[in-house]
Amino acid sequence: MLFVLNQTNSIANQFLAEMRDANSQQDKFRFRKNEERLGEILAYEVSKSFSYTASEVTTPLGIANINLPDVQPVLATILRAGLPLHQGFMNFFDQSDSAFVTACRKVKKSGNFTIQVDHISTPNLDGKTLIMIDTMLATGQSLVLVCKELMAQYKIADLHIVSVIASMEGIAHVRANLPKAKVWVCAVDEEMTSKSYIVPGLGDAGDLAFGEKA
């Protein structure tokens, strides 16, 4: 299942345009805020896929019927770039636990790279719905590697993958390696540079949100 937010016009297009724009993306506060706002919108979309149970709420004047979600997802992200997107999810799934992963590209002399996962800090994921949140889905190697590591340790009931911008190659990599995952993105771009940066993309999401790495 692939959901692409910008297939429907909405105010989310404005937030994504500001993240992509080479001038406005220099405002770190606005960049992070837009990432967070897109996280909130994607969280709302993901919530529509959950199962719900009929409930009652007692108001000061009576009883209101309402369907409430059965699922309390665990929200996972990969440092650093995914943090504001993760914050957007936490704003809506406000009682969820979180998992944090540090992973980075290790570039070889040939220019190829491998993904190094350094640290995973997670609650027990047995039987849980996991939402793996990372801003850029470029080659898809980071997300697939991290999800596979978590799936090797836990029996995850349901897996959602969320990104702001995905490449076509990244989507294909996720589909080939995590066929049951539901994928939610704001936009899909067609190309990547020789260094696996998404084109047109937005540049380096981690650097734009938090400053250039030394």
Ligand SMILES: O=P(O)(O)OC[C@H]1O[C@H](OP(=O)(O)OP(=O)(O)O)[C@H](O)[C@@H]1O
């Ligand atoms: O799909 P992939 O090819 O694996 O690339 C995607 C990764 O790249 C970005 O992180 P980045 O390496 O920029 O690190 P940072 O968040 O620490 O800046 C992004 O947050 C993903 O984790």
Ligand SMILES: O=c1cc[nH]c(=O)[nH]1
């Ligand atoms: O386009 C890309 C690819 C990986 N990481 C980024 O921050 N941007």
